[in-house]
Amino acid sequence: MALPTLCPSCRELVGGDGLCGACWAKLSPIEAPYCERLGIPFAYDPGPGVLSMEAISDPPAYHRARAAVRYDDVARTMVHALKYGDRLDLAPAMGRWMARAGRSLLDGADALVPVPLHWRRLWARRFNQSMLLAQSIARESGIPVADGALKRVKATAQQVGLSQSERALNVQGAFRVPPDTKAEVAGRRLVLVDDVLTSGATTDACARALLRAGAGNVDVVVFARVVDAIRAPI
Numbered sequence: 001m002a003l004p005t006l007c008p009s010c011r012e013l014v015g016g017d018g019l020c021g022a023c024w025a026k027l028s029p030i031e032a033p034y035c036e037r038l039g040i041p042f043a044y045d046p047g048p049g050v051l052s053m054e055a056i057s058d059p060p061a062y063h064r065a066r067a068a069v070r071y072d073d074v075a076r077t078m079v080h081a082l083k084y085g086d087r088l089d090l091a092p093a094m095g096r097w098m099a100r101a102g103r104s105l106l107d108g109a110d111a112l113v114p115v116p117l118h119w120r121r122l123w124a125r126r127f128n129q130s131m132l133l134a135q136s137i138a139r140e141s142g143i144p145v146a147d148g149a150l151k152r153v154k155a156t157a158q159q160v161g162l163s164q165s166e167r168a169l170n171v172q173g174a175f176r177v178p179p180d181t182k183a184e185v186a187g188r189r190l191v192l193v194d195d196v197l198t199s200g201a202t203t204d205a206c207a208r209a210l211l212r213a214g215a216g217n218v219d220v221v222v223f224a225r226v227v228d229a230i231r232a233p234i
Contacts, residue, residue, distance in 0.1 A: 008081035008090060009074050018093030019074070028070040030101065030225070038200075039066045041227060060200055062192065062207035062218045066105055067225035068097035071196055075224040079195050083129045091129070094195075094223045095136020102137075102191065102221035109219070110188040111146035112138055115206055116175070118155040133223065134193040143191070149184045150206060151176055171205040177213035186214035197225040 006013060007020040014020050019027070033045040035052035037059065042052075069075045078094065081087035099106065114130035122128055134145045154174040177185050192206055197220065207218040 005089065008085070008087055009077045018090065019078070023074050026072075026074045028072050028075075029097075030067050030070060030227075037064055039064070039225065041070075060204045060207065061211060062203060062220050064105055065197060065200070065203070065220040065222070065225070066102040067197060067222045068094070068101040069224050071198075071224040071226045079129075079224060082132070083125075083195065088127070088132060091132040092136045092139075095133050096140055098133060098193070098221050098223055099137045099140035102219075105191055105219040105221055106137070106141045106143060108189060109141075109143050109191045111144050111149070111184065111190055113146050113149050113190050113192050113206070113210065115192060115194040115202060116150050116152045118152045120155055130194050133195060137193060137221070146181070146184050146190070149177060149181045149190075150209060151178055171202050175206050175209040177209055182213050185210055187216045189217045190215050190219070192218060192220045194220070194222045195224070197222040199226075 007023055009019060009023040009026075012020045012022070018024070030039060030041050033042040034040055035042070035055050036049055037051050037055035040052045040054065042050075071079075078090055082090045082094065112134045114128060114134040116130070117125065117128045131145070131147070137143070138145050152174055153176045156171055156174050190210055192203055192210075194203060197203060203220045203222075207220070210218050
């Protein structure tokens with residue numbers, strides 16, 4: 001508490017939470033036009049309702065996904081600082097940006113569901129960054145967090161370095177809705193919350209578990225998503 005707050009990217013002093021002005025300018029917000037299903041940005045505006053090639057060829061279990069920013073160098077630094085560097089002070093600002101990006105998904109939602117950690121990883125890390133982001137979004141939106149609605153029942157390996165098919169196999173059967181929380185899920189509109197969307201394997205596995213338990217609809221809001229290149233719609 002006695003130390004000044006530093007920008008996680010350049011280490012300059014900052015007056016509030018989040019980034020300094022220079023690093024803020026380097027972030028790449030994801031704005032329309034983008035795929036209505038996956039939130040992948042388009043190179044030009046094709047009109048309302050147009051889907052990306054990824055959404056058509058391999059549609060996910062969840063309905064829609066939105067991300068605040070592209071997963072570039074600054075966004076990666078923020079995510080790593082929150083997750084591995086104990087920069088819990090970043091969660092409020094990141095959550096505010098996520099609430100803004102996912103405004104259309106949050107409208108009418110019943111609950112926020114953070115992507116859970118296995119208890120062993122939670123014990124080692126001491127906190128779940130997805131829970132911190134969900135709590136921040138809850139403060140902005142007034143939507144409650146359904147803590148415990150989803151459990152990670154399998155201690156999976158880290159997804160970093162795995163191919164898309166390996167990521168999907170790694171999280172297969174890893175998530176489950178406990179019997180005593182099915183009432184929090186059945187028939188409800190839920191929004192999954194996570195820090196980064198890469199291949200979508202983890203959020204897809206979570207969405208499948210929630211839908212199997214009777215969820216009426218599952219959307220996804222993340223802080224950053226990996227965007228390979230500017231995609232043209234089809």
